Amino acid sequence: xxxxxxxxxxxxxxxxxxxxxxxxxxxxxxxxxxxxxxxxxxxxxxxxxxxxxxxxxxxxxxxxxxxxxxxxxxxxxxxxxxxxxxxxxxxxxxxxxxxxxxxxxxxxxxxxxxxxxxxxxxxxxxxxxxxxxxxxxxxxxxxxxxxxxxxxxxxxxxxxxxxxxxxxxxxxxxxxxxxxxxxxxxxxxxxxxxxxxxxxxxxxxxxxxxxxxxxxxxxxxxxxxxxxxxxxxxxxxxxxxxxxxxxxxxxxxxxxxxxxxxxxxxxxxxxxxxxxxxxxxxxxxxxxxx
Amino acid sequence: xxxxxxxxxxxxxxxxxxxxxxxxxxxxxxxxxxxxxxxxxxxxxxxxxxxxxxxxxxxxxxxxxxxxxxxxxxxxxxxxxxxxxxxxxxxxxxxxxxxxxxxxxxxxxxxxxxxxxxxxxxxxxxxxxxxxxxxxxxxxxxxxxxxxxxxxxxxxxxxxxxxxxxxxxxxxxxxxxxxxxxxxxxxxxxxxxxxxxxxxxxxxxxxxxxxxxxxxxxxxxxxxxxxxxxxxxxxxxxxxxxxxxxxxxxxxxxxxxxxxxxxxxxxxxxxxxxxxxxxxxxxxxxxxxxxxxx
Numbered sequence: 001x002x003x004x005x006x007x008x009x010x011x012x013x014x015x016x017x018x019x020x021x022x023x024x025x026x027x028x029x030x031x032x033x034x035x036x037x038x039x040x041x042x043x044x045x046x047x048x049x050x051x052x053x054x055x056x057x058x059x060x061x062x063x064x065x066x067x068x069x070x071x072x073x074x075x076x077x078x079x080x081x082x083x084x085x086x087x088x089x090x091x092x093x094x095x096x097x098x099x100x101x102x103x104x105x106x107x108x109x110x111x112x113x114x115x116x117x118x119x120x121x122x123x124x125x126x127x128x129x130x131x132x133x134x135x136x137x138x139x140x141x142x143x144x145x146x147x148x149x150x151x152x153x154x155x156x157x158x159x160x161x162x163x164x165x166x167x168x169x170x171x172x173x174x175x176x177x178x179x180x181x182x183x184x185x186x187x188x189x190x191x192x193x194x195x196x197x198x199x200x201x202x203x204x205x206x207x208x209x210x211x212x213x214x215x216x217x218x219x220x221x222x223x224x225x226x227x228x229x230x231x232x233x234x235x236x237x238x239x240x241x242x243x244x245x246x247x248x249x250x251x252x253x254x255x256x257x258x259x260x261x262x263x264x265x266x267x268x269x270x271x272x273x274x275x276x277x278x279x280x281x282x283x284x285x286x287x288x289x290x
Numbered sequence: 291x292x293x294x295x296x297x298x299x300x301x302x303x304x305x306x307x308x309x310x311x312x313x314x315x316x317x318x319x320x321x322x323x324x325x326x327x328x329x330x331x332x333x334x335x336x337x338x339x340x341x342x343x344x345x346x347x348x349x350x351x352x353x354x355x356x357x358x359x360x361x362x363x364x365x366x367x368x369x370x371x372x373x374x375x376x377x378x379x380x381x382x383x384x385x386x387x388x389x390x391x392x393x394x395x396x397x398x399x400x401x402x403x404x405x406x407x408x409x410x411x412x413x414x415x416x417x418x419x420x421x422x423x424x425x426x427x428x429x430x431x432x433x434x435x436x437x438x439x440x441x442x443x444x445x446x447x448x449x450x451x452x453x454x455x456x457x458x459x460x461x462x463x464x465x466x467x468x469x470x471x472x473x474x475x476x477x478x479x480x481x482x483x484x485x486x487x488x489x490x491x492x493x494x495x496x497x498x499x500x501x502x503x504x505x506x507x508x509x510x511x512x513x514x515x516x517x518x519x520x521x522x523x524x525x526x527x528x529x530x531x532x533x534x535x536x537x538x539x540x541x542x543x544x545x546x547x548x549x550x551x552x553x554x555x556x557x558x559x560x561x562x563x564x565x566x567x568x569x570x571x572x573x574x575x576x577x578x579x580x581x582x583x584x
Contacts, residue, residue, distance in 0.1 A: 034376050085568050093375050094322050095571045098516050101509060102563030109553040109560070220505060224387065227380050266391040269384035273369070276381040280373045 001135040006253045012142045012211070014249025015149040016204055017225055018242040022152060023200035024226030025233065025241035030173040030193045033083050034093055036100040038226055039219030040107035041198050045071040046205035046214040047111055047120075054122050067202045075198025076191055078103060084187060104219050112216040121213035122206075141211055148203045153242050156200070160238065169193055173236050228272040234282030243283060247271075296422050300494050302534045303429035307436045307487035309514040309526035311480045314440050316512075317521030318449060319476045320456035321370045324508045325382040328389035329481035331503035332359045333488025338406045338498055339399060348412035348419075348493075355485040363481030367474040374459075386505050394500040405499025412493045419493070429490055436483050441523050443479070452476055513559050517566055519573025528575055533559055 024038045048070040052063035082103065086096050126144065129137035160166035168189050171179045176186045208214065229248055233240025248268045255267045275282065308330055315321040333355035340351050369381035393400050400406070411419045419425045443449055451472045454462040463469050492498050510533065518529025537555045540546060546554055566573065 028376075034379070082564060082568065086571070092571070094379075095567050097322075097376075097379065098512070099564045099567035101512075102560040102567070105509070105560030106557050106564070109556045113550050113553050224383055227383065231377065231380050260395075262395050263391060266388045269387045273381055273384040273388070276369050276373055276377055276384070280377050 001133070003254075003257060004133075005136050006256055007250075008136070008138050008142060010250035010253035011246075012139075012145050012249075013253055014246035015145045016207060016211070016245075017229055017249045018245030019145075019149050019152060019204035019207070020201065020222055021226040021229030021233070021241045021245045022156060022204075022238065023197035024223075025230040025235075025238055026156070026169075026200065027193050027197035028230055029236035029238075030169045031190045032093070032173070032176075033079075033087075033190075034097040034100060035078075035197075036097055036223050037078060037103040037107065037219075038197075038201065039221070039223035040104045041071050041075055042201045042205045042208075042222045043111055043214065043216060043219045044074050044107065045202045046209045046218075047115055049202075049206050050115075050120055050122055050209055050214065054120075064202065064206060067206060068199050071198040071202050071205075072195055075194040079191055079194040084190075104223065108216050108219050115216065117216060119213040119215045120209070122209045124210055127210050139211075141207070145207050145211070148207060149242070152200060152203060153238065156196075156238055159196070165189075165192060225268070228268055230282075231280075232272055232275045232282055234284035237282070237284035240282055240284035293422065296426050298534060298538060300422075300426050300429045300490075302531060303426075303433040304487045304491045304494070305511070305514065305530040305534060306433050306527045307490075308484055308511050309518065309530040310433075310436055310440055311483045311487070312511050313515045313518075313520060313522075313526040314444070314483075315476055315480045316515055317519075317525075318444055318452045318456060319473060320374075321366075321473070321477065322379050323366060323382045323477075324379060324505070324512065325366055325386040325389065326481075326484055326511050327503045327505075327508040328386055329359045329363060329484040330488045330491070330507070331389065331393055331500075332362055332481075333485025334492040334498050334503070335393065335400050335406075335488075336485065337412075337489040337492040338409050341409050341412070341493070342406065346410050346413050348414045348489075351412060351489050351493075352486055355489045356482040359485030359488075360478040360482040363477050364474070366481065367477040370473055370477060371470050383505070386508055390500060390504055393503055401499070403500060405497065405501075407497045409492055409496045409498070411496070412489075425494060429494070432486060432490060436486065437523070437527070439483070444523065448472070448475075510559070513563050516573060517559070517562055519575035522573065522575045525573050525575035529573070532574075 020042065023041070024035060027033060027035045027038070045067040049063045049067040052058045052066045053060055078100075082099050083096055086099055126140045129139045132138050158166075160170060168179065168184055169192065171182075171184070172186055172189045172193070179186060179189070205214075208218075225245075225248070229241050229245040232248065233242070233244030248271060251267050251271060252264045255264055308326065312323065312326045315323055336355040336358050337351040340346075340354060345351075366382060366385060369378055373381065394403050396402075411425070413419075414428075419428055444452075451462065451467045454465070454467060455469055455472060459469055491502070514529035514533050515526045516529070517532060518527065519525025536558060537551065540551055540555055540558075541548075
């Protein structure tokens, strides 16, 4: 029974990881910006939802819209006022990364000052576990998480393959100078990547708030998970990110059958480390020059 | 007051060594490691374990810490040889998380989350560094020694090979540089010297636990190097001094709520990182945008 329980837990963690990674994977894959502040977008969205839903009692649709607006504004401002300026005079990935990390640190501490450092959780009847079979506890939240993940990735897949914007985004990921020849502005498309990528983090943030709770220092963990899933899946491949998120979530839970729980987080990063050593292109990635 | 300043001075030496060694691989070899604290931790835990179980001799602890850390640093050198840029940063982040988990959970050696307490002061040729002033002198001497070693290395042919590899790996190879050997050696030296800082830290604090060796510390070190100036010799020391005196300076501002000082301090250095990257990517000491794109 333990194994079945772990598989169910793994499904939930995996779907959440896939959702978390989707936005980062889109931004990193298409614009090549090492968006370390993705975790900050996540906490901003989560706390915006918490404030509107649990403190102001405005109902979940308004709360979700606020979270979407907050994430989108933050992501686009960051792209326009930080990344664009750095890229204008200097292209080093590490400069962008350090600036992004600085933003993440500022946001984390501002949230800690405003909301406190403790864990905040949003309790709904949906996060209460039901005993499906003897010894097997599953919360209805699992179904919601899975449905959300499927919808998000289906929409994203449609956007990237069937719309002009999606094609432009993928072109930006392939060759940013060439698309200028076709009369497109890389900066404008990059703004769209940030808009979509930041909104994509909202479902993950809300679902995490209801399942395991939020705290301000989560942003590093979120960033690490998205980075791990993006690289393991292959940079630039959204289905790779989805698969890798699922794989990492599963691995983190299934390993509990053999080792102590405190080691489970390390399993994710051992997988990441091995992938970088032996298959840096990821599951679906293009071969990268070393 | 004197004791307080001495305390800051010793910790400044420790952080100065860490920033210097991190800059050695970050600024000169282009290896952007976010796992530097792991080697600091290896040095600290080695010294603590030896002092509690084997010997409190300073040279032996330093030698053991240096060697162990240099050997473990091969885990960082491997990805450095295979991948560049974002991929390496990701690998080093992974290593950092794995390392912290090991520090926190390998209870028989590291004492788990509780850490190790009651570490005695070290002995050097029969002299015990019980006096804080003597310890401060020791720290300054070690800091200067590390600075000396690194500046010799950087100015010599080894440093030129490193910078050549940083700027263009294939060109360096074409000129007959042993790229892999030079990179591996630089990581080993940097990590080994970082472990020496760990030894000092352990003996000074006489207490260590995993809190000191988390990702936050690695980021703080990165901030020191970046704010001071990557690829300059004195930049990281200046960055360390700035970020060490910042919390002390903030306590003197009466209008700040004392409970939030830690957060305000972090906000200040986070904001400093962002603004510097926008306006002065070379850091405070470095020239304007001399950094090469990776």
